[in-house]
Amino acid sequence: MLALQQDTPNQPAVLREIPTPEPGPGQVLVRLRAAALNHRDVWIQKGQYGGLKLPCTLGSDGSGEVGALGADVTGWAVGDEVIIYPGVEWGDDERAQGRSFRVLGMPDPGTFAEFITVPVSYLRPRPAHLSWEQAAALPLAGLTAYRAAFGRARVQAGERVLVTGIGGGVAQVAAQLCAARGAEVWVSSGDETKLARALALPLGARGGINYNSENWGRALQAQAGGAFDVVIDSAGGDAFGALLDVAAPGGRIVFYGATLGAIPQLVLQRVFWKQLSLLGSTMGSPVDFDAMLALVNEQQLVPVVDRVFLLAEGDAALRYLASGQQLGKVVLSMLRT
């Protein structure tokens, strides 16, 4: 089978022919139809991800058909259409993942390949309203967004929610999920064109602002009619201070990423005086995954696919994601032509 592998950091990912894996007991072979990129794949390619073990087939998100069943596997049949839980070994504590938890794709072989074997318990039916590419775009982004918004920040109907960096894959699903649950969703982006395009998409966002504009926090609160009960962010860095300003007294700021790195100076008085909660969130458990899928199916939500590349163009897809031009998910199709 063909697989896109990263051999060493800061080098192009390489497409190569490798043996097709065989499903062991309790495992299923999935013939992948599409896989989606996440920013994690870019961090790995740049050598900026903890615990690097290369070479490895990258990729955490996949949709496809069951190709073969390992010994003792019941409940699924060859040809069933599936998506894959994008984590490995969450553990039995819903509050946090266990020590052996890892994201699918490095060190375990990932989804940028024609086939993958996974434990049968990680399969879920493909949402029937989604194409292969849309279904592949959902797992990691949807899971991360769901846990951050509902597991951690406990977003409620009627609350005012700011989702920063709406160009991002997770951010877009977060906006969709929060709007679907009846929250008033507002967004930001560093790019005017992206912002305008995002506001035209059916994400449920009521308005937004360019976070590079002067006094954006005050202007956005004026638009929204007040401060934000919840802020969902993955940038951190020196952009974080402004989030403390736009959060309402008693508000929650939840972050699942640190694209801009560490927060240079966190003035704790601003946190405790406003009774703010700062919440970290990572991925999610299989329970979170099921809850996310239930909401997506019930509301017929569709993740935004920005661009589809062929597997053979995988390195170009990684560089496109790294360039930050995307609005939504970048997806690989396993079609050979």
Ligand SMILES: NC(=O)c1ccc[n+]([C@@H]2O[C@H](COP(=O)([O-])OP(=O)(O)OC[C@H]3O[C@@H](n4cnc5c(N)ncnc54)[C@H](OP(=O)(O)O)[C@@H]3O)[C@@H](O)[C@H]2O)c1
């Ligand atoms: N902990 C977890 O489980 C987990 C899961 C998924 C992702 N992450 C992390 O979360 C981050 C986003 O992941 P992703 O896959 O959604 O990435 P992505 O699709 O590549 O999007 C990254 C987004 O970050 C936004 N951004 C850049 N500078 C910003 C700023 N100053 N303020 C606000 N937003 C800013 C950009 O939004 P605009 O283009 O609109 O400005 C950009 O689209 C990455 O750091 C990733 O590693 C963590």
